[in-house]
Amino acid sequence: MPRQPYSTDLSDHEWTLIQHLVPAAKPGGRPETYAKREILNGIFSLLRSGCSWRLLPHDLPPWRMVSYDCRQWRQDGTWQLRHDLLRGDVRVAVGKQRQPSAGIIASQSVKTTDTGGSAALMRTNTCKAANALSSSIRSG
Secondary structure, eight states: OOOOTTTTTTHHHHHHHHHHOOOOOOTTSOOOOOOOOHHHHHHHHHHHHOGGGGSSOTSSSSSHHHHHHHHHHHTTTTTHHHHHHHHHHHHHHHTSSSSOOOOOOOTSSSSOSSSOOOHHHHHOOOHHHEEEHHHHHHOO
């Protein structure tokens, strides 16, 4: 008997959109005990509820399995790669180029100095090699 879905579970449509992005099981290993879709449902449940790993609902895969896959995908770059691919797909779907051509950095999100004020605006010459490289790039 299948379990009742949670509001954080992937819908069938969402799953078909991202299924090709989910890493397959490593060849030669033991068979998967839990479907990757259920692992993702566990991750999404945790992210939405803000609970700890050990408080995942009992009808999702065990927290250790969900935590392990989440950590592995973060360490091997899977999350970043999938994010970039999905971002590109969304941009193309709305008629834009796959890669953004510009970026915005808000001054409130970039830390310039601990002291603030005029210290952030003062020119420093502490790294002569960097200044020399910068000058050669500008002149060359």
